Structures are given as C-alpha cells and as structure tokens.
Amino acid sequence: MIVMDGVHKRFGKVQALWGFDLAVPAGTVCGVLGPNGAGKTTAMRVLATLLKPDAGSASVAGFDVTRQADQVRRSIGLAGQHAAVDERLTGRENLLMFGRLHHLGGRAARARADDLLARFDLTDAADRLVGKYSGGMRRRLDVVASLITSPPVLFLDEPTTGLDPHSRNAIWTSVRDLVAAGTTVLLTTQYLDEADHLADDIVVIDSGCAIASGTPDALKAQIGARLDVVVAQPSALATAKTVLADLPAAASGAEPATDADQRLVSVPVAADAISLTEVVRALDAAGVVAEDVALRRPTLDEVFLRLTGRELEGSRA
Amino acid sequence: MSTLNLRWELADGATIVRRNLTYLRHAPGMLAVIVMAPVAMVVMFGYVFGSAIVVPGNANYREYLIPGLFGMVAVNLIPMMVTMARDVDQGFVDRYRTLPMGRAAVPFGMTGSQIVLGALSLALMALCGLAVGWRIHNGWGRALAGFGLLLLFQYAMSWVGVYLGLVVGREETASQLSALVFPVSMVSNAFVPTAGMPAWLRVVADWNPVSAVVAACRDLFGNLHAPVTADASWPVAHPIAATLAWSVGLLLVFVPLAVRRYHRTNR
Numbered sequence A: 001m002i003v004m005d006g007v008h009k010r011f012g013k014v015q016a017l018w019g020f021d022l023a024v025p026a027g028t029v030c031g032v033l034g035p036n037g038a039g040k041t042t043a044m045r046v047l048a049t050l051l052k053p054d055a056g057s058a059s060v061a062g063f064d065v066t067r068q069a070d071q072v073r074r075s076i077g078l079a080g081q082h083a084a085v086d087e088r089l090t091g092r093e094n095l096l097m098f099g100r101l102h103h104l105g106g107r108a109a110r111a112r113a114d115d116l117l118a119r120f121d122l123t124d125a126a127d128r129l130v131g132k133y134s135g136g137m138r139r140r141l142d143v144v145a146s147l148i149t150s151p152p153v154l155f156l157d158e159p160t161t162g163l164d165p166h167s168r169n170a171i172w173t174s175v176r177d178l179v180a181a182g183t184t185v186l187l188t189t190q191y192l193d194e195a196d197h198l199a200d201d202i203v204v205i206d207s208g209c210a211i212a213s214g215t216p217d218a219l220k221a222q223i224g225a226r227l228d229v230v231v232a233q234p235s236a237l238a239t240a241k242t243v244l245a246d247l248p249a250a251a252s253g254a255e256p257a258t259d260a261d262q263r264l265v266s267v268p269v270a271a272d273a274i275s276l277t278e279v280v281r282a283l284d285a286a287g288v289v290a291e292d293v294a295l296r297r298p299t300l301d302e303v304f305l306r307l308t309g310r311e312l313e314g315s316r317a
Numbered sequence B: 001m002s003t004l005n006l007r008w009e010l011a012d013g014a015t016i017v018r019r020n021l022t023y024l025r026h027a028p029g030m031l032a033v034i035v036m037a038p039v040a041m042v043v044m045f046g047y048v049f050g051s052a053i054v055v056p057g058n059a060n061y062r063e064y065l066i067p068g069l070f071g072m073v074a075v076n077l078i079p080m081m082v083t084m085a086r087d088v089d090q091g092f093v094d095r096y097r098t099l100p101m102g103r104a105a106v107p108f109g110m111t112g113s114q115i116v117l118g119a120l121s122l123a124l125m126a127l128c129g130l131a132v133g134w135r136i137h138n139g140w141g142r143a144l145a146g147f148g149l150l151l152l153f154q155y156a157m158s159w160v161g162v163y164l165g166l167v168v169g170r171e172e173t174a175s176q177l178s179a180l181v182f183p184v185s186m187v188s189n190a191f192v193p194t195a196g197m198p199a200w201l202r203v204v205a206d207w208n209p210v211s212a213v214v215a216a217c218r219d220l221f222g223n224l225h226a227p228v229t230a231d232a233s234w235p236v237a238h239p240i241a242a243t244l245a246w247s248v249g250l251l252l253v254f255v256p257l258a259v260r261r262y263h264r265t266n267r
C-alpha cells in the first residue's frame, strides 16, 4: 500500500534520506522510529507528494508520488508534525473548509465534521476560534482534519506529541478503529509505547537509512532477553557466573557480566528457551543462595538504544 | 502531472476566498484597522504634513493628496504577503498541497479575496476623501474608470504579494518587510510633485508605478495635477497607459511565478 524504494533526498549539505526503504501492507500500521533529524518527517513528506525524491521511487495506493500526485492526494490524509489548522477560524469552520476542498458535499461535510468533533471531544469547542485552543486541542483538530474524508492511507507525524493521556487514548482508539475498517497508517512517534501499542511493524530510521525493521516482538527478540541473578553472598558470585554460563539457554559464547556491589550476575539468554525453575535448580545444585532471579525482556527503548546508540526523547516522559 | 479542472479551480478558489473573508467576521479588530487606516492617513498627510506643503497654484492640498493616498492603498501588497507567508509558516500550504485541489486555486483564491478587501479599503478612503473636501470633477464615467484602474493595479500588486509571501515563507519576516512599502509610495508624485526632487530621484519617482496610478487618478477624477512639461518622461505624459502597462506586466510576470512557486515541491 505504501512503498519506498531506495529514496534519496538531500537539502543542501544535509542528506535527509539515504536509500530509505519502506513497505507497508494494506490495512496495517507501520511505526517509524528514529532520533531527531533522522529523516522521519522527510520520508513522510515525500510520500505525501510534498517533496520530490532526488533518487529512488515511492508509491502510495499503487500510484507514483511524483508522476501520479493527484491520485495519491485523493487517497491520503496527512497530519503533519506541526498542527496546520487555521487559528483565525473556528474548529468547525476549519473542518468544513477542508471538507469542501476535498469536494465533499456541504451536507456530507457537516455530518462528518459533527461526527469527528464528537469523537475527539471537541464538540464544546467546535465554535470557538482555534487560536484560543490549547496545544493539545489544536493537535487533535489537526488529526481530525486529516480524517475528514476517511482516506485509505493516513500519515500521522508525531500525532500524540504534547497530548494528555486522555487525548492520546482518543487518537489511539481512532487509529485502531480506522485500521479495523481497512485504513493503512504510517505514523512516526517519539513514544515507544505508542509504537508498541499501535504498530504492526516498526521501522527504525537513523541518518536517513532504515537500520532495522520488523514487528515489535521480532525487534525485541533480536536483542534477546537477559537473566539477572542476585546472590546472597558476594563470595558466591564466581560460582554463580559459571552456573549461568553453562545454562543451555545462555547465548553461546556469552560471558556473564558480574557486578560485585550489587551482587549481580547477568547473562543474555534466548527468552523462549529458558525456564526459571531450571535456573534456580542449577544454582541450588551448585550451592548458591539466590536472593533474586529475574528474566528481563527488553523494552523497545533498549532496542532503540542498542540500534541507534541514543535514547528517544520521549522515552523519559 | 496534475490536470487542470476548471470547475475545481473555481470552487476551490471560492473556498479560499470565503476562508479569508470569514476572518473579518471573527476579528472585528481587523475591520477596525481597515477602517481606521484611511482616516489616519488623511489626518496625518492632509493636516499634519499638508499644513506645510505648498502645491502648484496654491490650491487645496487635500485635493492633490487623496489620489496619492489611493495610490498608496493600491500599492500596499503587505496584507497579501503576510497572509501568504503565514500560511506557509503554519504548514497550511503543505496541507493544501496534499489535497486534490485545483492547481492554481490557492493563489487565485488568495488574490481573489484581496479584491474584496482592497475594494473595501479604497471605498473607505474615498469616503474619507469626500469628508475632507476631495471631489470628483469629471463625471462618473471617468471616476469609475479611475477606480477600475486602481483595482486592476491593486490586483496585480496582490500577485506580487502572494509571490513574495511564498518566497519569504515566514510571517514575521513578511511583517518586517512592510516598512519597505512606505518609501515606495513616498518616492512618487503621491504626496508632492516630483518637479522639486533632485534629478536622479525624480527619474525614479516618475517611473515609479505608484506615480502612474496616482497621475491617472488625478486625470480621471479631474483633481489638481502638476503641469506636464514637454520633456516629461513617457509614464508622466501617459499615466493611464502606463498604469495599464504596469498592471498587465506585473500580472504576466507574477501570476506564473506565484503558481510555479506554490507548486515547487523541492523546498
């Protein structure tokens, strides 16, 4: 449904996209994650026909973004990174204007606007000037504006940045509803839990390249899980280390790490092959008293940190 | 390539006009500015400076001034430039460009709304003029032709405004540029006859399109006029033709430039 194939795009000296590939099947959500300046917005703007790629090709709903821009535009909705709604009109007037520009009839546009305003909790504010909206309300209206025609393909550039949990939920719910009804969604986000909740597939982008992609679970599995054991006596650390290294589930050749202050030994393991009972039994057999045995599955934050060497801005929020 | 569909060009253009005019309803303050500006200009130039300015024949300076103020209103492309720059700034143009809209609908809609707003400003200026003693002496036919010329020139300037707004792309910068419009109106025959200016400045002033519009208005309204000497430059001798030429020329250059710029996808 959405395809990018080796797309290059440079702005002066900045190479914003460097052979970026992307493939999003119809009816799925793809989350694009990446540090600031990685090229997420640029990729989205190429797909939304706002930028011409220097090289490579991109298509949406089977239409080429440069040669068939009009057809692409009829298939998409875009909520850009900065809310593009008119401050000097009311919320409702904004939606009606976009409805008209999409060539919906007046009545259809009004009905659709009322429905969306209600769904996003904006009915009370519908007839106030957008200039007087809070940042979150504006953001919601912007997302609503991109939904006015129920487009088959939706681009959401950081749709929930700056929103309170309630508004965030409203957007998540709508995205899920839309996807259930067959919409294909490409979204960028700073929040890994958002990607985790919404995305069927994740693409991690850094310096204009896709450096990893897959389902959230597959990405986590790539890093694998970690087994942490806290021993009761510092003297038992060395024994514990050998026990863990010999576990069948331990990654081959992996050297368990020890932390004497914490009395902690940890080793990377294959999460699906390990049984904690076995671990406890093995430690017992070696005479090691364990205070705590825990299997830690990686979070997407760790995946991201591992892949890009950076933490995501939103992950601390 | 996008195809041109006249029906959507018109319908979408009308939607943009409607949007720009809806502002007036929500912001009576903006209307107040539009109303107050001509009053302020008439008071400032007609009474403050006018008290010290002597025009040929020692006639009523305000009779000389009002067509000059018409010219100043008509050349003012700032509101258009600021509105356009703001739309770029706020990502509005981006959103428009992802819609299946007519190719030229946005620039045409923007300039279309400016016809309405501009006509309003000119009408208010005319009312202020009438209040301070300015009169039409050559009959309504010519007066209408005069207003027609003003509107045409104003429309052409609004295309320059749209183009500059797209190029500048930042509301703040666009507002700062508004300081430049003032000297453009000042170095002309709008406020004083150009005869008294140093030779080099006089050449600039005589070829300034504002001078052409203003002289054409004085002709058509039958207002006080500096005498045209035998060695006068072409626009001074033929102000109506010069205004038409300027307007058509500006439109021929800036309509395609603005439409192209609007679509320039490689930003």
Ligand SMILES: Nc1ncnc2c1ncn2[C@@H]1O[C@H](COP(=O)(O)OP(=O)(O)OP(=O)(O)O)[C@@H](O)[C@H]1O
Binding pocket: A011, A012, A014, A015, A016, A034, A035, A036, A037, A038, A039, A040, A041, A042, A043, A081, B267
């Ligand atoms: N119009 C432009 N002109 C010049 N450089 C640009 C332009 N747009 C983007 N860039 C540059 O391209 C790079 C990628 O920018 P992009 O906006 O795609 O990043 P991003 O991943 O969306 O970042 P963020 O998380 O901050 O939104 C950046 O270095 C940016 O400075």
Ligand SMILES: [Mg+2]
Binding pocket: A040, A041, A042, A081, A157
């Ligand atoms: Mg971005």
